[in-house]
Amino acid sequence: MKQSLIERTSGRLTQFLEPVRVNSTKVGAMNFRRVHGRYLITNDAGYFALLTAHNFKRYLEGRIREDEPLYQELQDKGFIKGAKIDSSALTKVFREKNGFLWCKGPALHMLVVTLRCNQLCQYCHASVVGPSRFETDMSLETARRTVDFVFQTPGQHIGIEFQGGEPLLNWPIVKFVTEYARLKNKTAKRSLTIGLVTNMSLMDAEKLKYMMDHRVSICTSLDGPPEVHDQNRPFLGGGPSQKKVVQGIKNIFEVCHSGKYMRCNLPGALLTSTRFSFPYYKEIVDLYAELGLAHIFIRPMSPIGYAKRAWPQIGYTPQEFCRFYEKTLDYVLEMNRNGKPLIEKMASLLLTKILTRRDPGFMDMRSPTGAVLGCLAYNFNGDIFTSDEGRMLSHEGDDSFKVGNVYESDWEGVLTYPTTRICSSASVLDSQPLCSQCAYKPFCGICPVYHYETQNNISGLMPASGWCQTRMGIFDVIFKKLQDPANMKIFNGWLEIERRHLEALEAVGAPDAA
Amino acid sequence: MRLLKLLAPQMRHEIDSAKKEVSFRVSPLLYSMDSLEVAANVFSKQAEIFLEEGGRSWTVTLRSKKKEIAAGTLENLAGDFLNELLNQEYRKMVGGFNRKISDLILMQALYSAKSEPTIMPPLDDFSVGAHKKEMDELMKRTQKEIERFRPAKGAHVVK
Numbered sequence: 001m002k003q004s005l006i007e008r009t010s011g012r013l014t015q016f017l018e019p020v021r022v023n024s025t026k027v028g029a030m031n032f033r034r035v036h037g038r039y040l041i042t043n044d045a046g047y048f049a050l051l052t053a054h055n056f057k058r059y060l061e062g063r064i065r066e067d068e069p070l071y072q073e074l075q076d077k078g079f080i081k082g083a084k085i086d087s088s089a090l091t092k093v094f095r096e097k098n099g100f101l102w103c104k105g106p107a108l109h110m111l112v113v114t115l116r117c118n119q120l121c122q123y124c125h126a127s128v129v130g131p132s133r134f135e136t137d138m139s140l141e142t143a144r145r146t147v148d149f150v151f152q153t154p155g156q157h158i159g160i161e162f163q164g165g166e167p168l169l170n171w172p173i174v175k176f177v178t179e180y181a182r183l184k185n186k187t188a189k190r191s192l193t194i195g196l197v198t199n200m201s202l203m204d205a206e207k208l209k210y211m212m213d214h215r216v217s218i219c220t221s222l223d224g225p226p227e228v229h230d231q232n233r234p235f236l237g238g239g240p241s242q243k244k245v246v247q248g249i250k251n252i253f254e255v256c257h258s259g260k261y262m263r264c265n266l267p268g269a270l271l272t273s274t275r276f277s278f279p280y281y282k283e284i285v286d287l288y289a290e291l292g293l294a295h296i297f298i299r300p301m302s303p304i305g306y307a308k309r310a311w312p313q314i315g316y317t318p319q320e321f322c323r324f325y326e327k328t329l330d331y332v333l334e335m336n337r338n339g340k341p342l343i344e345k346m347a348s349l350l351l352t353k354i355l356t357r358r359d360p361g362f363m364d365m366r367s368p369t370g371a372v373l374g375c376l377a378y379n380f381n382g383d384i385f386t387s388d389e390g391r392m393l394s395h396e397g398d399d400s401f402k403v404g405n406v407y408e409s410d411w412e413g414v415l416t417y418p419t420t421r422i423c424s425s426a427s428v429l430d431s432q433p434l435c436s437q438c439a440y441k442p443f444c445g446i447c448p449v450y451h452y453e454t455q456n457n458i459s460g461l462m463p464a465s466g467w468c469q470t471r472m473g474i475f476d477v478i479f480k481k482l483q484d485p486a487n488m489k490i491f492n493g494w495l496e497i498e499r500r501h502l503e504a505l506e507a508v509g510a511p512d513a514a
Numbered sequence: 515m516r517l518l519k520l521l522a523p524q525m526r527h528e529i530d531s532a533k534k535e536v537s538f539r540v541s542p543l544l545y546s547m548d549s550l551e552v553a554a555n556v557f558s559k560q561a562e563i564f565l566e567e568g569g570r571s572w573t574v575t576l577r578s579k580k581k582e583i584a585a586g587t588l589e590n591l592a593g594d595f596l597n598e599l600l601n602q603e604y605r606k607m608v609g610g611f612n613r614k615i616s617d618l619i620l621m622q623a624l625y626s627a628k629s630e631p632t633i634m635p636p637l638d639d640f641s642v643g644a645h646k647k648e649m650d651e652l653m654k655r656t657q658k659e660i661e662r663f664r665p666a667k668g669a670h671v672v673k
Contacts, residue, residue, distance in 0.1 A: 098619075100623070101619065101622045101623050101626060102622070102626050103626055103627065104626055104627065104629050105626075105627045106627075134664055140653065140656055140657060140660060144653075154627075154628075154629060171659075171663060172656050172659035172660045172663050173656070173660075175656065175659070176652065176656040179652055180649075180652060183640075183645055183648055183649065183652065184640075186645070187644075187645075367619065368619070368620060368623055372627075373623050373624070373627050412628070415624070415627055415628055421624070424620055424623060424624065425616075425620055428616045428619055428620055430608075430612040430615050430616045430619065431605070431608055431609040431612050431613070431616040432605070432608065433601060433604040433605050433608050436608050436612055455556070456556050456557070456558075456559050456560075457556045457598070459605065461597065461598060461601045462601075463597075463601075464597070
């Protein structure tokens with residue numbers, strides 16, 4: 001059956017509907033895209049403008065008069081060539097938006113302290129093992145060497161995140177890493193934050209108190225109401241798990257609200273969207289709001305590792321996900337309009353880039369990728385990977401993304417490892433077909449592991465890439481919503497909350513924090 | 515016009531179902547050997563790729579690694595290979611065109627990551643340094659906890 005080219009590329013290539021004679025002496029460097037009836041233009045500094053078709057044509061033909069307000073706006077944003085263009089101001093904005101290019105090493109260190117888990121999630125990337133497989137626990141010596149390695153990296157900010165498996169199954173090592181890192185930081189004086197990603201099933205009062213006392217933030221997985229969560233995340237051997245997560249979150253709130261601990265200890269939750277989530281978007285949002293969680297993060301799932309095998313049962317097309325994303329975001333916005341504050345995290349991360357032109361530290365959306373340069377993943381045996389996705393592949397027997405081991409490597413060795421350089425150079429969007437001409441380039445990024453896994457191509461074949469289709473779909477939704485002033489007000493409110501939250505986190509991470 | 519004619523030729527291919535092979539020609543005027551090699555690497559999981567160099571064209575043969583494959587699937591395989599080849603050739607062009615800015619961005623990112631930390635007082639060697647006592651206690655305590663936390667083999671129960 002014949003298929004239109006536009007359908008095949010999911011409408012991602014914007015075409016001119018009528019011939020335009022571009023005035024190259026006036027039109028500055030920019031990319032464009034038609035979004036919801038308007039033309040979006042962007043440039044490398046991260047500025048954007050949404051123009052009507054009429055104005056876009058006038059802009060391209062150099063027919064916008066200097067006395068028009070639109071001319072001034074476009075000139076200030078660097079969209080119009082000429083002597084009045086302020087290059088140093090644009091450079092400053094570029095530098096702020098791409099702050100990660102000046103980051104001194106990775107800020108996020110993910111420690112897999114065990115592969116053991118007591119749940120058997122439908123999509124678990126981590127390819128976990130049963131609770132009796134102690135040989136997949138990180139040993140004391142490996143933990144010590146891992147922390148030593150983490151402190152070898154030169155970044156001023158160090159974030160340690162416990163992952164698994166279920167990290168609480170190796171509780172002594174979680175405690176050791178926490179205390180050793182704090183002890184080490186007495187001398188190193190970095191900004192140190194520690195977080196735990198847990199399924200909550202093993203969280204008790206003693207462990208919770210420890211976490212609070214040692215300023216370890218807690219994040220859990222909550223896929224929504226029992227109908228969804230229990231289907232996605234059953235206990236090993238069967239049995240519902242949602243109740244325990246909900247109770248765990250309530251317990252943390254209770255402790256936080258006792259006044260003894262800082263508000264930044266408030267729990268976070270991550271949503272993994274499977275196709276089972278789609279009909280329950282309202283119930284999912286309602287649950288997050290009811291629990292008092294500050295964020296809901298609508299993330300697309302990646303067909304990597306175990307999830308690749310389960311994809312026919314739980315996966316979806318990029319278009320299906322984007323429809324789900326838009327419906328959920330609409331519902332969150334409606335909730336905000338009704339006075340219930342809840343931030344959709346994907347939108348807030350992208351809006352930080354789009355509206356404030358600052359770097360929110362989102363590893364997935366960087367050019368080059370955050371792998372190694374922004375984050376590292378450490379396996380239970382001390383193996384170091386470019387990212388957690390890279391580590392997941394290793395469980396499938398593919399060590400392509402391994403860049404060292406804490407027993408053998410130093411930071412310089414990891415940074416200069418060929419895989420590190422290949423991942424970095426393959427993910428610079430300016431050298432990427434389609435991406436280099438995309439209006440979303442200033443805000444986007446690509447994942448080498450995703451494309452290696454789905455297309456056997458570390459750079460990716462963007463016209464056929466599910467990653468690209470999903471990200472462009474999300475950006476389309478965001479720029480569509482931005483055209484409504486009522487949404488803009490809510491978005492600006494979110495960014496203000498995020499700014500204050502970041503300041504509070506920095507205070508917690510400061511070396512002299514209580 | 516010439517370019518359009520070159521870019522959109524009817525793909526002529528030959529299929530040998532018994533050998534699970536599909537062969538087609540590509541023009542050296544359009545594609546570089548570099549792009550051909552990269553595309554072949556990308557396809558190495560799906561097929562063995564053979565190249566025969568002729569005067570004005572190269573003949574590419576893909577031999578599927580699948581145990582059984584239909585003729586239509588072989589045709590799709592050839593189409594996908596050509597897509598990848600086009601992607602690599604275009605990537606080479608874009609990469610060449612934007613090389614200066616790409617290299618600058620990459621160099622900046624790698625250079626920053628390599629740099630010394632802003633604040634880097636010498637880290638104590640905890641085995642001899644100021645925190646030796648604290649470290650010794652922490653190690654001992656953790657070792658004991660590990661022993662306590664791990665019951666005898668096979669006795670661990672998670673509720």
